[in-house]
Amino acid sequence: MLSSLELCAGAGGQALGLEKAGFGHEALVEIDKHCCNTLRYNRPSWNVFEEDMRLFKQDAENYKGIDLLAGGLPCPPFSKAGKQLGQADERNLFDDAIDIVDAMRPRAIMIENVRGFLDAVFEDYRTHLKTQLKKLGYHSEPKLMNASDFGVPQLRPRVVIIAIEESRTEHFSWPVPHADRPKTVGQTLRKMMAANGWAGASAWARQANDIAPTVVGGSKKHGGPDLGPTRARKAWASLGVEGRTIAPEAPGPDHVGIPRLTVQMVAKIQGFPDSWHFTGAKTNAYRQVGNAFPPPVAEAVGAQLRSALTARTLYAVA
Secondary structure (H helix, E strand, O other), X not given: OEEEEEEOXXXXXXXXXXXXXXXXXXXXXXXXXXXXXXXXXXXXXXXXXXOOHHHHHHHHHXXXXXXXXXXXXXXXXXXXXXXXXXXXXXOOOHHHHHHHHHHHOOOEXXXXXXXXXXXXXXXXXXXXXXHHHHHOOEEEEXXXXXXXXXXXXXXXXXXXXXXXXXHHHHHOOOOOOOOOOOOOHHHHHHHHHOOXXXXXXXXXXXXXXXXXXXXXXXXXXXXXXXXXXXXXXXXXXXXXXXXXXXXXXXXXXXXXOXXXXXXXXHHHHOOOOOOOOOOOOHHHHHXXXXXXXXXXXXXXXXXXXXXXXXXXXXXXXX
């Protein structure tokens, strides 16, 4: 099994996917206590550092030579929903990540962020990061990936940045999207909607005949347990889902009207397994789910990285 360390691990979406791809986690760094509780609850054996990534830099050398450094760095600096301050945003951790790369010298790097990272306004900054990685011996490239291409019943476009040792570049290729369309929201959630005896679950599932819009997790300052702003809620309404609040449980036998989703239902739409439990109150649990990286996408990229890192490199004989 290859080794990995994850920065800004959140509630474990990327870590789960990489685990399935064959990576064993040496450590996971996450500042949010609710996410840390979730990680420890589901994987007691994982070594979870509940601290700021910038403080973890001083321990980075302890993991020198690890196979993979992964992470989902904060999105607000590059999100279209914010001011897109990029490098000037105090929440930007890309330069700190480069410092950690320098200290650890992993064989490969995998960083996830929002699609706004690829906007023209950040071209100079992307070039800066690529140059810094090249100086450290890595070839890097970003790619916009849609979760729906890998079986997740949600569009969810995200940027994945891969950097790999120059000697391994030829062995890495991006995962190929699945040939089959993902399940619809109705197909994905019908059994969960019917769990408490709601007679209308099957009829609802037939109406919810498309994939979901992007799940929005909200921030600590803004957003609560709902499915996003007005535009997002309208998209959910077209699927027969009330998006203004999150339900504590599935609809009961006598439920009338448009159903709401539970935290576990939203997790299912994110690609989490049913066994993964999100700890904490509803708002904190939902925020963990909404901000997660879908495990199936992480698994697909992770599998390609594993192949690249384990491929035999042939050297010409003089």
